[in-house]
Amino acid sequence: MIITLDKKEFSEGVQTVARFAERRSGTLPVLAGIAIIAGDDGIKLRATNLETGIDLKVDGTIKSDGVVALQASTLRDIASSLSGSGTLTLEHSGDTVLVTTGNGRSTLKTLPYEDFPTLPLPEAPRAKFELPGALLRGLVNAVSPYASVSTVRPELASVLLKSEGSNLTAVATDSFRLAEKKISLSKSVEPFSMLIPAKNAIDIMQTLPDESIEISVDEHQCAFFWKKGVLTTRLVTANYPDYTQIIPKSFVSEATVLKKDFEAALRRTAIFSDSFQKVRLGLDAGAKSVALSAQNADVGDSNESIPAAITGDAVELSFNHRYLSAPIGSIATESITLSASGIGRAMVMRGAGDTSFLYLVMPMNQ
Amino acid sequence: MNRLDARELWEYTLTQVELSISPANFNTWFRDSSIVKIEDGIVYIGVPSQFFRDWYLKKFNMLLLKIIRGVSHEYRNIEYMIVKDDRRRPKEVRRQPQATVEMPLDEFYINKSDGLNPRYTFDTFVVGSFNELAHTAAQAALKRPGIMYNPLFIYGDTGRGKTHLIQAIGNQFKKLYPGRKVYYLTAETFGQDYTNAIQAGTMNRFKDKYRQYDLLIMDDIQFFAKKEKTQEELFHLFNALYDNNKQILFSSDRAPAAIPDIADRLRGRFSAGMSIDIGEPDTESRMAIVRKKAASQGVYLSEEVIEHIATSISGSIRELEGVINSVVCHTQVKGVPPDLAEVRHSLRSFARPQKTVSVKHVVSKVAEFYGIDEESIYEKTRRREVVRPRQVIMYILREDFSVSYPTIGSKLGGRDHTTVIHSCEKVKREVQADPDLAKEIQDIRSLLV
Numbered sequence: 034m035i036i037t038l039d040k041k042e043f044s045e046g047v048q049t050v051a052r053f054a055e056r057r058s059g060t061l062p063v064l065a066g067i068a069i070i071a072g073d074d075g076i077k078l079r080a081t082n083l084e085t086g087i088d089l090k091v092d093g094t095i096k097s098d099g100v101v102a103l104q105a106s107t108l109r110d111i112a113s114s115l116s117g118s119g120t121l122t123l124e125h126s127g128d129t130v131l132v133t134t135g136n137g138r139s140t141l142k143t144l145p146y147e148d149f150p151t152l153p154l155p156e157a158p159r160a161k162f163e164l165p166g167a168l169l170r171g172l173v174n175a176v177s178p179y180a181s182v183s184t185v186r187p188e189l190a191s192v193l194l195k196s197e198g199s200n201l202t203a204v205a206t207d208s209f210r211l212a213e214k215k216i217s218l219s220k221s222v223e224p225f226s227m228l229i230p231a232k233n234a235i236d237i238m239q240t241l242p243d244e245s246i247e248i249s250v251d252e253h254q255c256a257f258f259w260k261k262g263v264l265t266t267r268l269v270t271a272n273y274p275d276y277t278q279i280i281p282k283s284f285v286s287e288a289t290v291l292k293k294d295f296e297a298a299l300r301r302t303a304i305f306s307d308s309f310q311k312v313r314l315g316l317d318a319g320a321k322s323v324a325l326s327a328q329n330a331d332v333g334d335s336n337e338s339i340p341a342a343i344t345g346d347a348v349e350l351s352f353n354h355r356y357l358s359a360p361i362g363s364i365a366t367e368s369i370t371l372s373a374s375g376i377g378r379a380m381v382m383r384g385a386g387d388t389s390f391l392y393l394v395m396p397m398n399q
Numbered sequence: 400m401n402r403l404d405a406r407e408l409w410e411y412t413l414t415q416v417e418l419s420i421s422p423a424n425f426n427t428w429f430r431d432s433s434i435v436k437i438e439d440g441i442v443y444i445g446v447p448s449q450f451f452r453d454w455y456l457k458k459f460n461m462l463l464l465k466i467i468r469g470v471s472h473e474y475r476n477i478e479y480m481i482v483k484d485d486r487r488r489p490k491e492v493r494r495q496p497q498a499t500v501e502m503p504l505d506e507f508y509i510n511k512s513d514g515l516n517p518r519y520t521f522d523t524f525v526v527g528s529f530n531e532l533a534h535t536a537a538q539a540a541l542k543r544p545g546i547m548y549n550p551l552f553i554y555g556d557t558g559r560g561k562t563h564l565i566q567a568i569g570n571q572f573k574k575l576y577p578g579r580k581v582y583y584l585t586a587e588t589f590g591q592d593y594t595n596a597i598q599a600g601t602m603n604r605f606k607d608k609y610r611q612y613d614l615l616i617m618d619d620i621q622f623f624a625k626k627e628k629t630q631e632e633l634f635h636l637f638n639a640l641y642d643n644n645k646q647i648l649f650s651s652d653r654a655p656a657a658i659p660d661i662a663d664r665l666r667g668r669f670s671a672g673m674s675i676d677i678g679e680p681d682t683e684s685r686m687a688i689v690r691k692k693a694a695s696q697g698v699y700l701s702e703e704v705i706e707h708i709a710t711s712i713s714g715s716i717r718e719l720e721g722v723i724n725s726v727v728c729h730t731q732v733k734g735v736p737p738d739l740a741e742v743r744h745s746l747r748s749f750a751r752p753q754k755t756v757s758v759k760h761v762v763s764k765v766a767e768f769y770g771i772d773e774e775s776i777y778e779k780t781r782r783r784e785v786v787r788p789r790q791v792i793m794y795i796l797r798e799d800f801s802v803s804y805p806t807i808g809s810k811l812g813g814r815d816h817t818t819v820i821h822s823c824e825k826v827k828r829e830v831q832a833d834p835d836l837a838k839e840i841q842d843i844r845s846l847l848v
Contacts, residue, residue, distance in 0.1 A: 061427040153449035253481045267448035
């Protein structure tokens with residue numbers, strides 16, 4: 034195999050693909066590698082960690098066809114050290130690859146390509162649809178931070194993606210809080226639902242381009258196709274809990290506060306939170322304010338109230354302050370609505386007037 | 400081999416697969432898989448994702464199929480299915496309390512990883528004067544494996560307990576040194592493995608496989624005769640193990656010097672350590688064996704019964720076990736152990752009377768049976784009533800006691816050996832045609848026991 038690529042094209046390709054190579058040690062050595070495939074349909078870079086996999090086309094000229102697998106970490110180091118413009122030539126012979134850049138020549142040891150797994154694509158897609166990558170990224174990224182980090186329950190360590198008519202919904206929960214984001218597409222898609230492991234979803238969303246992508250889903254596998262490449266991930270095959278049940282239908286009290294007020298007050302109060310990171314939130318309709326308080330036997334205590342538009346009864350709830358501050362970044366509007374459904378029951382946070390995003394958080398025991 | 404349950408089958412498969420692929424490959428592809436179910440001869444292997452299913456189909460299908468077919472031909476095919484993530488979690492293995500009554504099939508159970516049958520232990524091994532030396536040497540070798548007696552070569556006729564002894568050493572070794580590796584195999588298995596390795600081109604793996612053991616037990620090595628290449632391989636294996644002070648244990652049905660068609664360098668090495676003969680068990684040892692074997696099956700026999708069994712069955716312990724089994728079966732059916740008369744009766748059906756019997760004894764019994772004078776047998780008379788019994792005596796002496804033709808002739812009044820041959824052939828022919836004669840001979844045989 035002899036190929037010549039533009040340095041910039043090569044670095045971008047390698048940086049993108051290297052993310053999908055296996056980083057843990059003790060597995061198959063070739064999984065820590067990137068396969069470079071030069072054939073009839075151009076030059077492709079391929080990597081997989083058996084959870085996700087990527088096939089990315091890069092522009093370049095092929096002098097002779099061939100396949101070779103190279104250590105991903107080394108390639109990434111090479112890619113990030115390249116400077117200036119110009120081209121780079123890879124020449125495969127025996128068990129080494131000669132890399133030529135301008136006046137520099139280096140040889141790289143190859144990995145055994147025969148052990149390199151194939152990328153599985155959905156065999157009998159249940160659903161196929163197209164949408165802009167930017168839109169999908171916004172959808173998944175809005176909820177993926179709230180998926181469980183523990184793998185004890187694989188379904189909670191996943192992002193649920195489902196369609197209803199022309200609506201696409203993403204949900205993630207770690208059983209303490211839950212986030213749901215909806216978007217509507219220009220045309221309706223077949224109803225489907227899939228569970229992407231959250232770790233994979235984050236990697237994939239970072240890689241997807243803004244342009245239009247086609248998504249194909251079957252029972253165990255999901256693939257994202259775009260002009261220059263394919264990404265594939267395994268899906269979790271478990272039943273997702275019926276989360277709509279825990280979203281309260283009616284609320285005893287609702288407060289709308291300015292996002293920046295709430296964020297600042299929360300940050301100040303959190304300083305005084307105890308080892309459980311507890312912050313008390315009081316909704317007081319009479320005083321037209323939301324009170325935040327915290328106390329820590331070692332540090333001291335703090336009380337603060339921010340003006341709010343409140344309807345309903347007065348209610349006081351305690352929360353882990355991290356769970357309250359986490360969704361603020363995902364809310365785009367100026368004001369936030371806090372809807373409490375009673376003591377010991379879930380509170381819902383939304384952007385005022387924004388129905389696309391919902392964040393639900395369970396209070397701590399009093 | 401019998402059918403296994405899914406977990407056992409998978410564990411066995413893994414041990415086989417581990418030998419034939421690299422550790423990295425094994426860890427990557429086999430760690431999270433398992434057999435989900437076995438249905439209609441189709442083995443369903445559960446894998447974590449489609450990556451795995453595609454790769455299994457591409458790379459491992461043939462290997463797995465070969466392994467499970469090797470277990471049983473009942474397994475026709477393998478299907479791969481992606482299992483639900485919540486099912487993949489290993490289920491809590493709940494250990495059933497060991498059933499107190501041993502299941503009959505356990506006797507044929509063989510531990511897959513070391514080839515040993517756990518039934519063979521020193522607890523069930525009867526030590527008598529005939530095998531005392533072998534037993535002591537075994538204990539010494541166990542105390543300082545690889546140093547004391549290396550190799551330990553145990554030989555003796557069939558059914559003398561060679562296999563029991565060497566397997567007991569293996570089982571004891573496992574108990575004493577839990578971290579070390581034992582492997583038991585027969586010479587035939589080794590030869591087969593060698594041929595397979597040549598065919599598959601996996602000689603290196605073959606060599607590595609055998610060189611990893613701390614105690615290698617090879618049974619029935621007389622079967623290496625004439626297999627030159629296998630002998631050569633064994634020679635190298637021997638040297639590798641010996642140089643690393645790994646204990647080697649051989650058994651054969653004859654002394655190293657007496658094994659025909661075996662390379663001299665190998666013969667020399669066999670006898671280099673300690674070679675011990677297990678002789679024929681004496682009557683007292685046989686009685687001890689009968690007592691122990693019957694007791695291990697929960698049957699307690701009276702002394703006279705034990706003595707009778709031990710004296711009437713000689714030689715092979717295996718035959719002794721056969722008699723004990725029939726006694727045990729009798730006890731299980733009737734509820735009480737048989738008495739002497741019953742044992743004597745059931746022993747008749749074994750129809751292998753004492754080998755050491757005097758001609759005189761046979762003559763007197765047969766004469767008694769036919770109601771003629773004992774002396775007339777030895778006379779040169781050709782009276783019909785004498786000729787038939789005389790021929791029967793010759794036949795029985797030849798068939799049952801393997802006395803040579805000339806001896807029979809000279810003992811029965813100096814007759815020519817051709818006469819004896821003729822008589823034996825004649826009776827042999829007639830026994831097949833004449834059921835009455837067959838009955839007579841059967842009755843005489845039972846008299847002789």
